[in-house]
Each structure stands twice: as C-alpha cells, then as structure tokens.
Amino acid sequence: MLKRYATFVSLFRSICDICMIACVWVSVFFFRFYSTIFTVEKGIPEFKRHIVLVVPVAVICYLSCLLTGLYKPKRVYNFFVQIIDIFKASLFSWLFVLAFFYYIQDMPYSRKLLTIFIIILFICLVFSHLFTQMIMRKFRQKGRNLRYYAVVGAGKKAQQLVDDIEGINWLGLKCVFFVDDDPDKINTKLNGIPIYGPIEKLVDFVEEKTVDEVYLALEGNGTRKVYPALKNIQSLGITVRIMPDWGELASITTITTINIGSNILFSATDSPLSGVNILLKEIFDRVIALILLFIFSIPILLIAVLVKLTSKGPVFYKQTRIGMDQKEFTIIKFRTMKTKIETEEKPGWTGSNDPRRTKVGAWLRRFSLDEIPQLINVLNGQMSLVGPRPERPVLAKQFSKEHKDYMFRHKVKAGMTGWAQVHDLRGDTSLRKRLLYDMYYVRNWSWILDVWILLQTPWHVIKGTNAH
Numbered sequence: 001m002l003k004r005y006a007t008f009v010s011l012f013r014s015i016c017d018i019c020m021i022a023c024v025w026v027s028v029f030f031f032r033f034y035s036t037i038f039t040v041e042k043g044i045p046e047f048k049r050h051i052v053l054v055v056p057v058a059v060i061c062y063l064s065c066l067l068t069g070l071y072k073p074k075r076v077y078n079f080f081v082q083i084i085d086i087f088k089a090s091l092f093s094w095l096f097v098l099a100f101f102y103y104i105q106d107m108p109y110s111r112k113l114l115t116i117f118i119i120i121l122f123i124c125l126v127f128s129h130l131f132t133q134m135i136m137r138k139f140r141q142k143g144r145n146l147r148y149y150a151v152v153g154a155g156k157k158a159q160q161l162v163d164d165i166e167g168i169n170w171l172g173l174k175c176v177f178f179v180d181d182d183p184d185k186i187n188t189k190l191n192g193i194p195i196y197g198p199i200e201k202l203v204d205f206v207e208e209k210t211v212d213e214v215y216l217a218l219e220g221n222g223t224r225k226v227y228p229a230l231k232n233i234q235s236l237g238i239t240v241r242i243m244p245d246w247g248e249l250a251s252i253t254t255i256t257t258i259n260i261g262s263n264i265l266f267s268a269t270d271s272p273l274s275g276v277n278i279l280l281k282e283i284f285d286r287v288i289a290l291i292l293l294f295i296f297s298i299p300i301l302l303i304a305v306l307v308k309l310t311s312k313g314p315v316f317y318k319q320t321r322i323g324m325d326q327k328e329f330t331i332i333k334f335r336t337m338k339t340k341i342e343t344e345e346k347p348g349w350t351g352s353n354d355p356r357r358t359k360v361g362a363w364l365r366r367f368s369l370d371e372i373p374q375l376i377n378v379l380n381g382q383m384s385l386v387g388p389r390p391e392r393p394v395l396a397k398q399f400s401k402e403h404k405d406y407m408f409r410h411k412v413k414a415g416m417t418g419w420a421q422v423h424d425l426r427g428d429t430s431l432r433k434r435l436l437y438d439m440y441y442v443r444n445w446s447w448i449l450d451v452w453i454l455l456q457t458p459w460h461v462i463k464g465t466n467a468h
Contacts, residue, residue, distance in 0.1 A: 010071045013132060017065060020124050021058045026051070028117045038112070060100055061121065064092035070129075080448055082129055090122040139172075146172045149213040150206060152226055154180040154195050157243065158217035162191060176209050202229040206238060213239040273412050273445040281450075285385050285413075289378035296372055303334055303369060311358045313339035316373060321390035324413040328393060329382040334370040336361025368461045374416050386450045387415025388438040389426075399431060409438040412445065419449070422456040424463075 031037075033044045065071065068088040097114060151158045158178060165173050178195040179202050180186065186197035196205050206214060214233055216226060230240050273281065293300075304315045317335040320328050337356045357365065364370040377383040383390070388409040391399065400406045420426075420437035441449070 013071055013129070014062065014065075016128060016132075017070075017125065018058055018062050020128060021061045021121060022054050024121045024124055025054055025057050025117060028113060028120060031120075032113045032116055056100060057097055060096045061089075061093040064096055065089040065125075067092060080446075082133070083126055086122060086125045086129065090118050090125070093121065094118040136172075146174050147212045148174050148176050148210070149215055150176055150202075150209070150211045151178050152180075152199060152202065152214060152216045152230075153218040154178040154182065154185050154190055155217070155219045157219055158215075159190060161215060161217050161243065162193070166191075173213075176211050177205065179205060199226055200229065202226070203232050203236075206233055206236070211238065213241060216240065216242045273442075277445075281384065282381060285378050285383075286381070288385060289375045293375050293379065296375075299369075300372060303364065303372070306360050307334055307358075307364075310360045311335075311338060317370075320393060321414065322393055322396045322410060323382055323390055324410055326396075326407065326410050329377065329390075331383075331390060332373040332376050334361075334364055334373060336364050336370050371416060378416065382413075384413035384415045386417055386441075386453050387413050388418050388441065389421065390414035399435075403432070403435055406435060409435070409442060411442055417453060417457045419453060422453055422460050424460065 029047065029050045033040055068085050070082075070085050070089050094114060098111070151162060162175050165171060165175070175193050178185075178190055178193060179197060179199050180195055181198045183197075185195045188195050202214075214230065216223070216230065218226065234240055307315050313335055315335060317333045317337070318330050319333075321331045323329045336358060338358060361370070374383060378385060396406070418438065419441040420434040423437055425434045425437060
C-alpha cells in the first residue's frame, strides 16, 4: 500500500511539473516580447508557433527531471539536496532544448528567451517541490504516510538510531520492534518499543508485523549470521539499511564508498571541508572579516575607550587556545575582567553574576561584543567566522579524556560562532550536547550551513542566552 501511495505521489508531482513547464513556456513568451524589460529588435515571433512547441519542450524538460532522479523518494533527504537535483534538471533541460532546436534546424528565438525560460522554470520547480514537501511533512507529523521499520540489535547504537529518527518527526518513520539475541532483553521494551528474539526468527517477525524497512544496527561479531535472514527479507521487497560497526574507528563524516573491481570499500573520510573548499572558505573568511572590521571600526574604538576608562589594565585580553589540527594560537578579546583576578584565573567558564567581571565587561559579554577583536584572528587565518568554539589547552586535554571524539572537532578551524552557539549552547552548558552539535557541523559542513549559521547569529547575540 505504501509503495502504491509513493507511486501516486510521484505521479502527482510529475503531472504538476509537466503543467508547470507548459505554463512557464507560454508565459515566458509574453514576458520576453511584451514586457518593457527587454528590447525587441527582430520583431515578435508568431504565437501559434510558440504554442506548437509546448509539447516537445515539456517532454524534454520532464525527461530531464526524470534523468536527474527528481521523482525518486527523498523522505530522509534534506531539501537542499533536492534543490541541487532541480538545478541539474534545469541545466539539462536548457542543453537538451537547445540541442532539439539545433537538430530540427529551426531556431525561432534567441538564446535569451530560452535562458529566461530555464531561470523561471527553476524558481517555479523549487517552490513547487518545497510546497509539496511541506504538505507531506505535515501529513507525517500527524501520523499519516508513515513508513514502518524494525531494528536488528537493541544496543546503544540501535537506541541512538531510533532516538535520532524520532527526533525528526517529519520523516514519518516509526519503529515497530527491535530484534536481539540477548535473553535478558527479549520480551522487554526499549523506549516503549518491544524487543523480540532470537534474530533467527527475523523473517517471521517482519512478515507478521508488516514493516517497510529493516535497519541492521548490531554491535560486535554477530553481524554476519544475520545476512541470510536479510537476504530473505530483501526478496520480499523490503528495504534493508546497514549501519557499519566501526568499533574504535570513529568516522567524522558521511561514509563514502570506493569501487575497486567487483569490491565495494567503505571509507571513513575526513570532513567535507577539505580540498579547494578549505581555500575558498579561508578567502571568504578573510574578506568578510576585513569588511566587518571596517564597519565596526568606530564601535571598536568606542569600546576600547570604555574599557580603558572604567578599569585598570590593557584594552585587549589575550589567551592561548586550541585551533585546527590541535595547534595553539593566541585569541584576542576585549578585556572584561579585573586585571588582578585574571592573572589568578583558574581554568573554567565564566558564570552568571561572576564577581570577576567589570561593569563594562558584563555588558560586553551580555551581547558578545568582547568577541569582536577575534575578527583579527580570522584575518590572520587562525580562526574562521564559523566553526566550533576554541577551548584552552588544559580544558581541551581534560575534555578529550572524558569524550574520545572531542579532538575531531579540531579537524576544522575554530570559529567566532558555530552550530552549537546558535542553539544556545554557550559557556557553562552541557559539554556533551555542545560536542554533538560541533560533530554535526564537522560531518555535514556546507556553504549553506555556514551561511545559515551566520544569518542566525545576530538574533542569538541579541537574545544573549547563556552569555556570561
């Protein structure tokens, strides 16, 4: 039933897109030749001829959408992935329509009309698919269009998987049961979900409970004995997804695959922030930092005067922090504490109503204005605008002992703001939660994520949650 429903949704999207392609093709004729935006030098082509071309153009554009996989189920994919597919479909459409006109040796328009058509089509497809996805997510949040799954294994990894899925309710995924060989777990419940067993009866449990997907999340050496059952499950048309057990080998990003002959190798690679992206991000950081330093030059001067006039000591406070590749650097901030106390300061975070702060310092910390001089660190290439916040060496050493994945956050440059900070995880907050958000950023870095964090930062600065 679910597959028939998914087919209906894909068919509905296809029909909507074909109609949209036709409408855009017709409307672009009037936009190009009858608006005052563009000049018409060679006269207006015959409209009837333009209408005749609706069918071949719609077919070509729709086939381009099919070619790029635009109508494949994307329940678990971020919408930005779909935007990339739409962009590819639009690009292919433009190329194939040009090739079509070249093949029939009949080019009634300049490339300007076709370019306008593709741009408008891309925008319309983005909004159309976004609207459809929003509707589907609302249905799933209300318990409709659900996809049911079972998890093989009832350990920490399996529990974490289900917790992560449950935390994203618009996915419409619902766990029906766990399967495990541990006699102490069989016929009990985990997070309210029953645990069945043994694993050798997996096929019977799947057929009885009617699930759409099976996730393998076993830990240890018991994985291989499940494969025969998974093979039988696949023959029933049920999707099987496998979580590799990396053991002590921690992967900090999405798993990549390498094909060598008939072999498929899974690879635990570095952050997607690698190669040319590192260079481009550094150029972006330094250019923006230079612009911001120019914009904030007067506020920086005023704050410096306030700090100097209201308390004894230097204007700037410098401290050693840990950055990318665990290299130490000197961070620059406006001084917010009394000089004598700062020299005796013990490792730790500043708390609310901390007596060490000066009056101006408390105000600067409230709105994170003390961090503005870190733009100099960004300009020097020691920090980035966006990234995990840097810690002091002694704290980083301590945290790395408590959390084995802590040092992976140093695969990227430390940032003035970050994914954890825009989720109000600043200062003396849960280290584990901050680490989870930092690791998410390292694993899933993208330009879109960086821009999204930068756009959210001013609001969180004004809100001042956990800013001490």
